[in-house]
Amino acid sequence: MFGHAEIHDGVEVLDVGTGCGYGAALLARRLGDDRVTSVDVDPYLTKAAAERLDLIGLHPRIVTADATGPLTGEYDRIVATVSVRPIPPSWLQVLRPGGRLVTTIADTTIIVVADKTPDGGAAGRVMWDRAGFMRTRHGDDYPPDELADRFREIHDREGDEVTRGRYPVVEVAEAWELQSMLEVVAPGIEHWYDEDDEGRRTALMVHPDGSWARATAMRDEAPIVHQGGPRRLWDLLDRIRHRRLVEGSLPLYGSRVRITPDGVVHLRRGRWTAVIGP
Structure with a gap:
């Protein structure tokens, strides 16, 4: 810096x-x-x-x-x-x-x-x-962490819409370019991710406006995606990932x-x- x-x-x-x-x-x-x-x-x-x-x-x-x-x-x-x-x-x-x-x-x-x-x-x-x-x-104090409860609420929820995603489940918080671009175009999304011993990945997304998404699949498979609320958060993510594939990079950096x-x-x-x- x-x-x-x-x-x-x-x-x-x-x-x-x-x-x-x-x-x-x-x-x-x-x-x-x-x-x-x-x-x-x-x-x-x-x-x-x-x-x-x-x-x-x-x-x-x-x-x-x-x-x-x-x-x-x-x-x-x-x-x-x-x-x-x-x-x-x-x-x-x-x-x-x-x-x-x-x-x-x-x-x-x-x-x-x-x-x-x-x-x-x-x-x-x-x-x-x-x-x-x-x-x-x-x-001088840190804000309370309320995310754990929100993620638990959607961990098994069916959702308003169930589809198959275009790309494998990704840990968004560790995909820095992807995460940054998503935050700029759709600020406020929080993320949770887990991968079990067999390679099954689960990613959760929540937003303060009530939107949420859950995607689950084996490592390189297209996921089953459950989404709810006013926006389709996983669809936003997939559109950004598609743009990077088509153009070779994202325009943010x-x-x-x-x-x-x-x-x-x-x-x-x-x-x-x-x-x-x-």
Whole structure:
């Protein structure tokens, strides 16, 4: 992430996601304490990181705050090791003219690199590289995990529609390009996957709008797919997989990025376009 940011002498950096303090340590050693600000929402993490940094003689500015909210200062670089969707407008507000931000989009592995534009937004591209980070939190506790119950509910449900899928069952969360493309065009889908000792694969998909899908088959067979709710999630996945087979790749990686001042991300590559908003 720092490589994509093109860190060099004299720049001031906002490190979003202090965590253990490792990133802040690298930046402070490279640039000096007075050119590094690191922010995290969790007071335990910021306190522990500051203590670790003090032990090795480094004292960047460590701030406990929600990085998606109002921020102070001005920076030449903003590098996030947490993921967001969309880009917080406050990042663009504190980014100096010509400054660069580097971040990942929540629930994808795409790295967005964009430089500040005169209109208060930013422009750049999705890099031919991948990274994955946890979502930003808005408090010092982690949200409850309710997915297990939702997956149990659909594990044996018959569904409104039962069909045979076009392609073998895939573990979407481990197919990074596929998962990222699906998240951009149909955000909010959660995934569960299992493969038994005999090679039978089962994949579940759920969405907050009530849509769900379950696909089951032996390793290389076309699956039986049960789907319910307002959308057919497995059909969405199959259309993306078909596009990759027909065109040889998906258009997401390498796409051009335009970020408006309100943080909405507009993607374009050839005829393909997509919008990443709230």
